[in-house]
Amino acid sequence: MSRWNIPFNKPSFIANERDYIEQSLANQHISGDGYFTKRCHSYLEEELGVAKALLTTSCTHALEMAAILIDLQPGDEVIIPSFTFVSTVNAFVLRGAHPVFIDIRPDTLNLDEAKLESLISPRTKAVVPVHYAGVGCEMDQILAVASRRGLEVIEDNAHGLFGKYKGKYLGTFGSLATQSFHETKNFTCGEGGALLINDPHYVERAEIIREKGTNRSRFFRGQVDKYTWVDIGSSYLPSDILAGILAAQLESRIIIQEKRKKIWEYYSAELRDWAQNHGVCLPVVPDHCEQAYHMFYLLMPSLEKRQALIEHLKSKSILSVFHYLPLHLSDMGRKLGGQPGDCPVTEDISDRLLRLPFFNTLSEGEQAFVVESIIDFRF
Ligand SMILES: Cc1ncc(COP(=O)(O)O)c(C=O)c1O
Numbered sequence: 467m468s469r470w471n472i473p474f475n476k477p478s479f480i481a482n483e484r485d486y487i488e489q490s491l492a493n494q495h496i497s498g499d500g501y502f503t504k505r506c507h508s509y510l511e512e513e514l515g516v517a518k519a520l521l522t523t524s525c526t527h528a529l530e531m532a533a534i535l536i537d538l539q540p541g542d543e544v545i546i547p548s549f550t551f552v553s554t555v556n557a558f559v560l561r562g563a564h565p566v567f568i569d570i571r572p573d574t575l576n577l578d579e580a581k582l583e584s585l586i587s588p589r590t591k592a593v594v595p596v597h598y599a600g601v602g603c604e605m606d607q608i609l610a611v612a613s614r615r616g617l618e619v620i621e622d623n624a625h626g627l628f629g630k631y632k633g634k635y636l637g638t639f640g641s642l643a644t645q646s647f648h649e650t651k652n653f654t655c656g657e658g659g660a661l662l663i664n665d666p667h668y669v670e671r672a673e674i675i676r677e678k679g680t681n682r683s684r685f686f687r688g689q690v691d692k693y694t695w696v697d698i699g700s701s702y703l704p705s706d707i708l709a710g711i712l713a714a715q716l717e718s719r720i721i722i723q724e725k726r727k728k729i730w731e732y733y734s735a736e737l738r739d740w741a742q743n744h745g746v747c748l749p750v751v752p753d754h755c756e757q758a759y760h761m762f763y764l765l766m767p768s769l770e771k772r773q774a775l776i777e778h779l780k781s782k783s784i785l786s787v788f789h790y791l792p793l794h795l796s797d798m799g800r801k802l803g804g805q806p807g808d809c810p811v812t813e814d815i816s817d818r819l820l821r822l823p824f825f826n827t828l829s830e831g832e833q834a835f836v837v838e839s840i841i842d843f844r845f
Pocket residue numbers: 524525526527550551553554596622624625645646647648658659
């Protein structure tokens with residue numbers, strides 16, 4: 467039970483989750499790559515049109531797989547926004563790569579594509595666009611620079627499943643893309659993720675890396691008569707019980723996305739005038755992007771006002787949160803050479819952003835109370 471009257475997040479199970487858990491127990495295949503895992507793979511491959519989808523234990527692990535797949539050598543550089551979750555960068559640092567932090571655009575909070583070219587060096591191997599809040603990065607420009615300069619593009623699409631950029635699904639632009647099914651995401655199995663593979667030449671090695679560096683997947687398909695250790699790898703497969711929960715959630719895609727769209731549009735409509743009158747900015751979704759309705763945030767005028775609003779909402783038993791602390795200014799980021807002023811937009815936004823409660827079962831009455839409490843806040 468939450469101690470908050472209105473928590474920030476609450477997972478909800480609206481369809482066949484319990485039935486599918488029962489079925490996976492009855493199938494007596496509760497390890498990875500069972501019936502429900504395959505069902506999730508097919509669903510993602512067919513809906514998104516990707517060459518291959520592989521469920522993983524988290525988006526963090528899908529990012530680690532991507533970093534192994536592109537064969538980074540120590541000292542190689544990867545361009546990553548400073549305004550992101552720690553896993554986006556950790557996965558590459560684990561392989562000995564040096565992260566080069568790129569600042570974000572002040573409107574969508576996605577990496578600033580205009581700054582990309584100037585950060586490329588002879589050691590740059592990849593760029594990692596994060597589709598923040600499920601709103602697409604400017605992929606035309608990013609892909610043009612990447613192809614001219616020979617960079618891999620790996621999309622961190624933790625927020626953006628089923629969002630689109632210029633009519634094409636997020637996660638289908640880079641050679642590789644990663645998804646999260648963590649409890650806070652639109653579709654969840656508690657902890658989970660997926661690696662989406664658009665460049666088919668990565669498929670075979672991805673299956674090996676995911677299966678502890680063995681060719682076990684080929685063995686199960688009858689393509690080899692025994693399986694053995696062929697590469698580096700780890701155990702990145704989720705249990706089929708979790709895949710059952712996820713399959714039920716994915717199959718409820720339309721209902722879930724409709725609920726989230728309604729919640730997002732309510733906040734947007736009800737807070738528009740208040741925001742305008744108090745110098746608060748609301749999320750920007752360019753016309754050429756169909757967002758994934760992952761989150762709703764406010765950009766307050768200052769750090770002090772942001773903190774005061776969080777406290778005010780807490781006094782009404784409403785939990786609102788902030789993120790991300792700029793990675794270039796974290797302890798690790800500073801060890802890697804990060805300095806204040808390296809990414810000024812990130813530093814500013816990080817102080818002012820506030821995320822409102824957002825989950826599938828948030829009722830209109832609860833939302834009205836959140837909005838009323840915000841409007842009630844004394845500036
Ligand atoms: C942008 C981004 N990438 C990666 C992750 C890591 O996801 P997971 O918890 O599935 O490892 C998160 C988590 O919220 C995230 O926000």
